[in-house]
Amino acid sequence: MARASTKNSSVENASAPRRRVLIVGGVAGGASTAARLRRLDEAAEIVIFERGPHVSFANCGLPYHVGNVIAEERSLLVASRELFRERFNIDVHVEHEVLAIDRAAQTIRVRDLQTGVERDEAWDALVLSPGAAPLRPPLPGLELPGVFTVKTIPDTRKIRAFLDERPRRHAVVVGGGFIGLEMAENLVERGLTVTLLEKLPQVMPPFDADMAGFVAEHLRQRGVDLRLGQGLAGIEPRGARLFVKSDDGGGVETDLVILALGVRPEVGLAKAAGLTIGERGGIVVDEHLRTSDPRILAVGDAIEVGDIVSGARQVLPLAGPANRQGRIAAETLAGRSAVFRGVQGTAIVGVMGLAVATTGASEKALQRAGKHDYQVVELHPGHHAGYYPGAKTMHLKLIFATDGKILGAQAVGTDGVDKRIDVIATMIQMGGTVRQLANLELCYAPQFGTAKDPVNVAGMLAVNVLDGDMPLGDWRDVAKPDQVLLDVREPHEFARGHIPNAVNVPLSQLRARLDEIPRDRPVLVYCAVGQRAYFAQRQLLQHGVDAKNLSGGYASWQARRAA
Numbered sequence: 001m002a003r004a005s006t007k008n009s010s011v012e013n014a015s016a017p018r019r020r021v022l023i024v025g026g027v028a029g030g031a032s033t034a035a036r037l038r039r040l041d042e043a044a045e046i047v048i049f050e051r052g053p054h055v056s057f058a059n060c061g062l063p064y065h066v067g068n069v070i071a072e073e074r075s076l077l078v079a080s081r082e083l084f085r086e087r088f089n090i091d092v093h094v095e096h097e098v099l100a101i102d103r104a105a106q107t108i109r110v111r112d113l114q115t116g117v118e119r120d121e122a123w124d125a126l127v128l129s130p131g132a133a134p135l136r137p138p139l140p141g142l143e144l145p146g147v148f149t150v151k152t153i154p155d156t157r158k159i160r161a162f163l164d165e166r167p168r169r170h171a172v173v174v175g176g177g178f179i180g181l182e183m184a185e186n187l188v189e190r191g192l193t194v195t196l197l198e199k200l201p202q203v204m205p206p207f208d209a210d211m212a213g214f215v216a217e218h219l220r221q222r223g224v225d226l227r228l229g230q231g232l233a234g235i236e237p238r239g240a241r242l243f244v245k246s247d248d249g250g251g252v253e254t255d256l257v258i259l260a261l262g263v264r265p266e267v268g269l270a271k272a273a274g275l276t277i278g279e280r281g282g283i284v285v286d287e288h289l290r291t292s293d294p295r296i297l298a299v300g301d302a303i304e305v306g307d308i309v310s311g312a313r314q315v316l317p318l319a320g321p322a323n324r325q326g327r328i329a330a331e332t333l334a335g336r337s338a339v340f341r342g343v344q345g346t347a348i349v350g351v352m353g354l355a356v357a358t359t360g361a362s363e364k365a366l367q368r369a370g371k372h373d374y375q376v377v378e379l380h381p382g383h384h385a386g387y388y389p390g391a392k393t394m395h396l397k398l399i400f401a402t403d404g405k406i407l408g409a410q411a412v413g414t415d416g417v418d419k420r421i422d423v424i425a426t427m428i429q430m431g432g433t434v435r436q437l438a439n440l441e442l443c444y445a446p447q448f449g450t451a452k453d454p455v456n457v458a459g460m461l462a463v464n465v466l467d468g469d470m471p472l473g474d475w476r477d478v479a480k481p482d483q484v485l486l487d488v489r490e491p492h493e494f495a496r497g498h499i500p501n502a503v504n505v506p507l508s509q510l511r512a513r514l515d516e517i518p519r520d521r522p523v524l525v526y527c528a529v530g531q532r533a534y535f536a537q538r539q540l541l542q543h544g545v546d547a548k549n550l551s552g553g554y555a556s557w558q559a560r561r562a563a
Contacts, residue, residue, distance in 0.1 A: 067186025
């Protein structure tokens with residue numbers, strides 16, 4: 001059913017019906033679809049229905065508004081309903097909830113949340129952008145005053161009002177993912193002491209444990225009471241405060257609780273309409289973002305998408321992919337043949353001065369997908385030339401296939417992390433290899449980088465592995481009983497801390513002491529970060545020793561223990 005529209009002689013015949021496109025949900029996916037569609041189709045009638053009070057807002061900025069880093073709420077508003085009307089001729093109905101989809105009649109049932117009045121709205125094409133809802137497990141006490149989630153601007157208003165009402169000393173954040181870490185940072189910024197509960201044995205679940213260890217250690221150094229392997233068991237009132245119980249039988253008394261347990265795709269509307277829901281719990285779409293009903297498209301946090309590296313299906317609640325999906329959906333509606341290629345999970349988070357970033361597949365993701373034919377190098381370079389003041393160490397992990405194709409990367413550091421991960425993300429997008437990575441020509445001046453940039457070095461190390469010049473071991477090999485664990489750092493470094501059962505033969509003495517190294521047992525060589533161990537390994541290999549280099553050296557081994 002199409003609704004007739006006012007004549008627009010420059011675009012359409014006066015007697016032709018005006019195509020009506022309804023969009024359920026705004027924010028990144030829905031709002032992007034609407035704006036792009038208008039740029040492609042001046043004739044269509046475009047209407048957005050948004051359950052919340054704001055059609056387009058920067059939900060990634062919400063934790064920083066709580067922490068007063070973003071002082072004004074209006075700074076979070078990306079576009080208003082008035083802007084959509086005046087600039088794009090798009091109708092926006094905020095505080096309107098879509099209750100049901102009638103596919104046969106091509107209508108949706110809508111409730112005005114201000115008045116309670118319900119009505120039917122007809123559509124020729126329908127776009128679903130319902131987003132994802134914060135997880136709230138069925139545990140006691142989650143509805144108590146002082147317990148919050150962080151998903152919308154009204155959520156941040158409640159948290160800020162609670163903090164401003166009277167002095168609060170302590171907060172518990174439940175969940176060590178992106179939002180949990182951002183909220184921990186911003187509550188510390190507000191002067192609170194923070195305890196962070198994470199059920200898993202590491203923070204940042206999308207990351208591998210060895211890289212997450214650097215983040216865990218940084219949090220502890222900044223005063224966060226980090227409790228790994230402790231999930232939430234419930235919350236109970238304790239006078240004017242709350243007592244948060246953990247599933248190991250312990251607990252902590254606090255003033256407020258932030259639930260950052262993740263999100264689940266909002267698929268109730270789609271499921272009730274008979275649209276296909278995938279194994280990961282998201283709406284199934286094709287490469288053009290069409291659902292199982294080709295008249296209905298879906299975008300954003302509620303859909304299942306393919307991972308371009310692992311091939312696995314996943315639900316990925318990130319703003320970047322949602323915006324791109326909105327663009328592809330609009331082009332599909334406009335009759336173009338644009339294709340959404342899938343995702344590679346490029347993301348970054350700030351954690352108390354630390355940048356933590358990833359792109360492509362992690363080791364965990366590859367193993368879940370049954371892929372084991374990969375290699376890993378870890379390095380700890382400076383973010384710019386060491387002789388220039390202010391050089392900061394970053395931790396970089398590169399994952400690549402045995403044919404050299406780049407599969408993923410993770411990085412942690414205070415400076416330069418984003419640009420290195422962006423370079424590698426681009427290489428993954430282009431199907432790049434580690435040999436190409438080694439040969440990239442990148443900007444260099446001492447205050448910006450090094451003549452061999454960290455991504456070049458990562459590629460060079462990977463090429464050494466593929467060419468057999470640097471056989472690697474990792475933290476799992478440390479405990480093997482039939483090997484020699486050789487520490488080639490200087491004695492004063494060894495004395496400050498070393499891997500248990502290691503033998504110390506400094507690189508500077510190795511040639512003179514080669515007869516001390518057995519030829520009948522494998523040798524796992526390590527130093528601080530891997531470079532001196534590589535020099536030692538090359539010597540040993542050429543003298544008949546079965547030598548492997550511990551990837552990332554002592555620094556990576558320590559980080560794995562801290563996870």
